[in-house]
Every structure is written in C-alpha cells, then in structure tokens.
Amino acid sequence: xxxxxxxxxxxxxxxxxxxxEKEINGITGNHLEEIISMIRLQRDIHNIFVNKKELKDKTxxxxxxxxxxxxxxxxxxxxxGDQMIEYLKRExxxxxxxxxxxxxxxxxxxxxxxxxxxxxxxxxxxxxKLVQISLELLCNPEIIILEEPMKVLDGKxxxxxxxxxxxxxxxxxxxxxxxxxxxxxxxxETDHAIIYHNHQILLEGKTTEIYQKTDIFRKxxxxxxxxxxxxxxxxxxxxxxxxxxxRDLIKDIYKHV
Amino acid sequence: MEVILNINDLQYNNLWDSLSLSLEKGCFIAIAxxxxxxxxxxxxxxxxKIIDNFNIxxxxxxxxDYSLEEYNHSVQVVYPNECILVExxxxxxxxxxxxxxxxxxxxxxxxxLKTILSKEIEKMTIQEKIWLQMMIAVGKAEDxxxxxxxxxxxxxxxxxxxxxxxxxxxxxxxxSMIIMTLSLEATLxxxxxxxxxxxxxxxxxxxxxxxxxxxxxxxxGLKVPFMIxxxxxxxxxxxxxxxxxxxxKLVEALWN
Numbered sequence: 108x109x110x111x112x113x114x115x116x117x118x119x120x121x122x123x124x125x126x127x128e129k130e131i132n133g134i135t136g137n138h139l140e141e142i143i144s145m146i147r148l149q150r151d152i153h154n155i156f157v158n159k160k161e162l163k164d165k166t167x168x169x170x171x172x173x174x175x176x177x178x179x180x181x182x183x184x185x186x187x188g189d190q191m192i193e194y195l196k197r198e199x200x201x202x203x204x205x206x207x208x209x210x211x212x213x214x215x216x217x218x219x220x221x222x223x224x225x226x227x228x229x230x231x232x233x234x235x236k237l238v239q240i241s242l243e244l245l246c247n248p249e250i251i252i253l254e255e256p257m258k259v260l261d262g263k264x265x266x267x268x269x270x271x272x273x274x275x276x277x278x279x280x281x282x283x284x285x286x287x288x289x290x291x292x293x294x295x296e297t298d299h300a301i302i303y304h305n306h307q308i309l310l311e312g313k314t315t316e317i318y319q320k321t322d323i324f325r326k327x328x329x330x331x332x333x334x335x336x337x338x339x340x341x342x343x344x345x346x347x348x349x350x351x352x353x354r355d356l357i358k359d360i361y362k363h364v
Numbered sequence: 365m366e367v368i369l370n371i372n373d374l375q376y377n378n379l380w381d382s383l384s385l386s387l388e389k390g391c392f393i394a395i396a397x398x399x400x401x402x403x404x405x406x407x408x409x410x411x412x413k414i415i416d417n418f419n420i421x422x423x424x425x426x427x428x429d430y431s432l433e434e435y436n437h438s439v440q441v442v443y444p445n446e447c448i449l450v451e452x453x454x455x456x457x458x459x460x461x462x463x464x465x466x467x468x469x470x471x472x473x474x475x476x477l478k479t480i481l482s483k484e485i486e487k488m489t490i491q492e493k494i495w496l497q498m499m500i501a502v503g504k505a506e507d508x509x510x511x512x513x514x515x516x517x518x519x520x521x522x523x524x525x526x527x528x529x530x531x532x533x534x535x536x537x538x539x540s541m542i543i544m545t546l547s548l549e550a551t552l553x554x555x556x557x558x559x560x561x562x563x564x565x566x567x568x569x570x571x572x573x574x575x576x577x578x579x580x581x582x583x584x585g586l587k588v589p590f591m592i593x594x595x596x597x598x599x600x601x602x603x604x605x606x607x608x609x610x611x612x613k614l615v616e617a618l619w620n
Binding site: 231233259260262291333336344354357361 | 400520601619
C-alpha cells in the first residue's frame with residue numbers, strides 16, 4: 108500500500124513510499140527524524156494518505172500504529188493494566204470484555220496476563236518493548252511502525268522481539284515497518300527497504316536488491332552492512348553470493364577456496 | 365601497576381553472587397552484559413547512589429569513608445539520559461563544573477570536540493550532549509570515570525570514536541575508565557574486557573582473546589562483532605590461520 112504525506116513539500120519533492128503488506132519493511136537513511144515526526148504528528152492532524160485515500164480519526168488509528176523508541180514517551184500509568192485501559196479510553200475503544208481484550212493483546216506478543224498488575228518499570232527491557240507493541244495491538248492496526256525497536260536491546264532480546272514481529276506479519280497479516288539507522292538490522296531482518304536521503308526517497312525495493320546497489324550507498328555516504336562490504340571485496344576474487352547470514356557466507360566461501 | 369579500585373564479593377538484590385574486580389591506574393576496561401545484568405546498578409553503586417555494606421575501595425580507602433566533595437573530585441559517573449546542562453555553551457558548562465583547565469585545553473585541540481564546546485547546548489543533538497557529558501566527567505575526575513551504556517545512543521562509528529577519545533584521556537591524564545556496554549563493537553579498543561552473565565563475570569582479559577569465545581558470548585546474550593565472528597568461524601573450518609580484523613586482509617588471506 109502507498110503511504111503519502113499531503114503537507115510534505117521539500118524543494119517541490121512530494122513524499123510517498125510503499126509499505127508492503129504482510130512484510131517487514133525497513134526505513135533508513137539520514138534525517139530519519141523527519142519521517143518519524145511526520146508519522147507521529149500527521150497521525151494527529153489526519154492527513155496521511157493510504158492508497159490515495161485520506162484517513163481520518165478512527166480509520167487512521169485502526170490503520171497505523173506507532174511504537175516509540177523510548178517507553179517513557181508513551182507510558183503515563185504505573186501498571187501495565189492501567190496503561191492499557193487508559194489507552195482504550197484515549198482511542199475510544201469500548202470492548203464488551205475489557206479483560207479479555209487486554210489478555211489477548213498480551214498473548215499475541217507472548218506476555219502472560221500476570222504482567223497486567225506489574226509496574227511497567229519493574230519489567231525487563233524486552234518486556235517493556237513487548238508491552239509497547241501490545242498497547243498498539245489494542246487498535247488492531249494494519250501497519251505497525253516501530254522507531255529503533257532494537258536500540259536498547261541485547262542480541263538475545265533482539266531475537267525475541269524479531270520473532271514477535273515475524274509472528275505479527277505471518278500469523279496476523281500485519282505490515283511491520285522498522286525505522287532504524289542500523290544497516291545490519293535492516294539488511295538482516297527486512298523484506299522491503301526504503302532509503303530516505305536528503306529529504307526524499309533515494310531507493311525503494313526488495314531489501315536484498317537494494318543493498319546490492321553499493322555505489323549509490325557510497326556516493327551518498329550511507330552506511331552499508333558489514334557482510335555486504337565483505338562480499339563486495341570478495342567478489343573481486345570469486346563469485347560469492349550476496350547472502351544475509353554469516354553461516355551462508357561461510358558455506359559459499361568454503362566452496363570457493 | 366597501582367591498583368586504584370577494588371570491588372570485593374559484591375552482592376546486591378540477587379544481581380550478582382559475588383562480583384569482584386580490580387582496576388589499575390590508567391587502565392580502560394569495558395564491562396559487557398545483557399539487558400538487566402546490573403550494569404547500571406553497578407554504576408550507581410560506584411557513584412554511591414546505592415549505599416549498602418559493600419566492600420569497595422578506592423585508592424585503598426573504603427568509598428563510604430570519602431566526603432562527598434572528595435569523592436566527586438575523584439570519581440565521575442556518566443549517565444547518558446540523566447544529565448542537566450544549564451549553561452549556554454558546552455565550554456561554559458565545563459567551566460561551571462570546575463573542569464581542569466589543562467583538560468579543557470586538551471579537548472579544544474580536537475576539532476570535533478572544539479565544535480561541541482562552542483555550540484549552544486539548546487541546539488545540541490543527543491549524541492553531542494553525550495560527548496559533552498563525557499568531557500565534563502573526564503574534565504573533573506582525578507582518578508576514575510565510569511560510563512553507563514552510551515552504545516544505545518551512538519552508532520558504530522561514533523562509538524569507536526568515543527572509545528578512542530576515552531582511551532586517549534586515560535593515557536593523557538592517567539585516569540582509569542570503566543565503560544558499561546551492551547555492544548561489543550568497539551571493545552577491541554579497551555585494555556581489558558569483562559563479560560557478565562547471570563551475576564558472574566564469565567570472561568575477563570585481553571579483548572581480542574575474549575571476543576574469540578563466540579559461544580560463551582552468545583550465551584551471555586551478546587553479539588560478537590562481524591569481522592571477529594567471521595574470522596573465528598573461517599579459522600575453525602581451517603580456511604584461514606589467524607584472526608583478521610580488516611576485510612581487505614581477510615580477503616587476501618583467503619584468495620591470495
């Protein structure tokens with residue numbers, strides 16, 4: 108689906124890009140804060156266009172969710188349960204069975220109902236991130252946009268969060284959008300990549316193909332994943348495949364040494 | 365070498381069984397651990413924000429026995445998201461905090477740091493504020509600087525620059541440095557690396573030796589930097605003989 112921002116105009120450039128449904132999308136580049144503020148602010152003033160249709164009020168809330176980088180920015184209540192109830196009220200959602208609604212949202216991200224009575228700041232860092240995602244699931248959005256979701260997480264917890272995002276994509280049909288400065292994360296984990304550079308979309312397409320356009324990345328001083336940098340050097344000697352996983356790279360090197 | 369800090373059998377809130385560590389004067393160490401492994405708690409203990417019956421000595425004296433003024437003069441702790449900067453520019457902030465003149469001069473010699481010092485604090489990015497906080501800590505501390513996880517705020521290249529700067533400061537001013545980290549990306553630049561897992565230091569030593577222990581590092585929930593990970597695996601398959609940290613050299617070792 109196409110996402111367009113009506114009020115965006117930088118030197119006559121309009122901003123629109125494609126979010127692939129049921130895929131993990133990644134947005135990276137410079138001035139990412141512009142994209143983030145547009146999504147955050149324009150969500151409130153209702154002029155995001157999805158597939159050329161302007162979304163307003165509840166239709167917008169039901170379509171696009173935004174998970175902020177820092178939990179402090181979106182949490183106001185002490186316990187997880189109170190925060191979820193506050194969220195339902197804020198978004199004008201009145202389910203018949205509130206408790207079931209909360210439990211279901213937690214279950215999707217793999218959290219047990221006992222976290223409802225826990226103080227949010229007593230949870231581990233990865234549990235806090237999962238609570239942030241489960242809050243947004245209360246609106247049942249089609250698109251879940253996450254700002255730097257892995258930044259404060261260790262390797263093990265990054266894998267845990269990625270598994271949840273993949274499940275949301277595969278089992279629940281959500282479009283996931285990761286906004287991140289980390290080229291390794293984008294290359295390893297996304298299916299569709301959007302490179303935003305100097306206030307406009309520089310590249311957009313299948314992640315594995317986008318990251319093979321190394322000349323464009325270099326020309327624009329954008330960071331490349333280390334595995335790509337290595338493969339590029341190796342390809343001067345042998346026909347090494349562009350792979351994402353280090354184990355696949357080793358298998359390929361083994362064939363060529 | 366003179367030992368400046370001794371932590372003996374530290375126990376707190378089931379975070380550590382019996383954590384012990386000693387730090388030499390002028391030494392730069394990194395303590396890496398997963399989320400919730402107690403890195404920030406250790407910072408607060410060393411900052412005396414958490415006080416208990418700990419056995420921690422600084423220059424042979426229990427840290428509890430220092431006056432607040434003495435301790436602040438000796439030890440500075442950087443928390444990247446908890447700093448109040450009130451002056452107009454970075455340099456004014458350093459002067460207000462009574463940073464040593466020779467150290468401010470040292471910072472001014474570096475083009476990048478000089479730019480930050482002359483910049484209005486209000487206009488600084490979060491990354492620039494972190495650099496300023498590091499300069500304040502290094503500018504004040506006579507003996508020890510402790511830095512809590514800056515890796516979630518800086519990208520890989522910035523992180524390497526930060527480590528290089530901190531290392532240069534340890535050498536120039538003979539101060540010791542402890543950096544807490546989730547990321548192992550820049551840890552090759554420290555003198556000694558510690559890996560924490562479930563309340564214990566499971567690995568400690570020279571960073572290049574430690575970073576080759578990929579299984580233990582992964583079990584601690586951490587990621588081995590790409591080039592070391594690749595080199596170790598290629599060496600295990602007998603495709604190369606030695607660890608190569610540069611891509612070009614690794615390619616040469618494989619095909620030339």
